[in-house]
Amino acid sequence: MSTIKATVASKHSLSPREPGALPSISVVAPAYNEEEVLETFYERVTNVLTAIGAPYEIVLVNDGSRDNTLAMMHAMRARDDRITVVDLSRNFGKEIALTAGLDHARGDVVVVLDSDLQDPPELIVEMLEGWREGYDVVYGVRSQRDGETWFKKATAKAFYRIIGKISRVQIPQDTGDFRLMTRRAVRELSKLREEHRFMKGLFAWIGFPSKPLFYRRDPRVAGTTKWNYLKLLNLAIEGITSFTITPLKVATLLGSSVALLAFLYACYVISKTIIHGDPVRGYPSLMVTVLFLGGVQLIAIGVLGEYIGRIFNEVKRRPLYLVNRMLPSSLEDAADETSSSARTEQVH
Incomplete structure (x- = not known):
């Protein structure tokens, strides 16, 4: 017992x-x-x-x-x-x-x-x-x-x-x-x-x-159990999106932080070019930056889509x-x- x-x-x-x-x-x-x-x-x-x-x-x-x-x-x-x-x-x-x-x-x-x-x-x-x-x-x-x-x-x-x-x-x-x-x-x-x-x-x-x-x-x-890890993951997403909007706030904060870092880096590149001159280089770092920003955007869009999808289902009543x-x-x-x-x- x-x-x-x-x-x-x-x-x-x-x-x-x-x-x-x-x-x-x-x-x-x-x-x-x-x-x-x-x-x-x-x-x-x-x-x-x-x-x-x-x-x-x-x-x-x-x-x-x-x-x-x-x-x-x-x-x-x-x-x-x-x-x-x-x-x-x-x-x-x-x-x-x-x-x-x-x-x-x-x-x-x-x-x-x-x-x-x-x-x-x-x-x-x-x-x-x-x-x-x-x-x-x-x-x-x-x-x-x-x-x-x-x-x-x-x-x-x-x-x-x-x-x-x-x-x-x-x-x-x-x-x-x-x-x-x-x-x-x-x-x-x-x-x-x-x-x-x-x-x-x-x-x-x-x-x-x-x-x-x-x-x-x-x-x-x-x-045997009818729950697999994918179903449990979906249930976890249901729980989080049903009882908090924190993921949306995190996406906003992350996007703002990345935008600020990108702006500061742009200022650094411009000032360095004007003052010292700088040959064209840095293709690998450029690709990493672009892919990183693209990934952040896709994550933010995905989080937003989760909430919009739930709104879509709820309004049909x-x-x-x-x-x-x-x-x-x-x-x-x-x-x-x-x-x-x-x-x-x-x-x-």
Whole structure:
């Protein structure tokens, strides 16, 4: 069992709930080609939720899987009406699939859980303790990451440090999607409908009293990860461009610095030629200078293009996702429902 250490990370005033209070629980799990692990996931989550004794549902989101993932979801739903199956019309990516699951969750609290079981569902019990203390968000912090390469660990650590320095939103370090949220936190999160979604940043943006839960992340139970380094790089770019304009400021500063150096060097060349005379020479240094300036310009244009491309996609106002079919669970709607603005974007 993972070792757990919880500390308070919020100065908000809290309103503790009853010590033995049991909210209805929604577990949201996006899945893309997870046929090898889905049955094990269902069994472990069901065992945990049954032991807790609260009303619950498991919201399974099929993100355009090409294997038997959807068929397995339907089979589970046929024998257990506490499962909601949300079948997206195609593969929209994990961030949007997670959004679809949150939109369809109906519990008083919502737990986001990866279907690969790297985040132990047994920690839901500890998260509920944080909820009873009055927190709206209890998020998992990875104190150790088993089953991952040193390169992935190093780049992930570097990314969290960089975005923590340049973002106006304080995004907790070494934190994934694994967390518990109250209904009001989910409701406010559902109002954020940008297409380029970095969910870890959006989770932090909404604020509310939050508490970390430190745990040891396990390796995958079965199957292979669907993330490669290119996808992780794109996710990092999404995070940086979604929560800071620092790259634009850096490009401006770099361009200004290079222009100033070029002007000073031009003054030096002109004065040297006028005073001392200077034969035509320096072709290698000239080529280096031209290539350097061209590279700086291309980098600045690329950074600018990243932001313009995101503006282009956002202004079209397309729905985040389309639903091919949705099979609801037997869990009754929470008293405080998800805002209607999120529901209107879904096509059933």
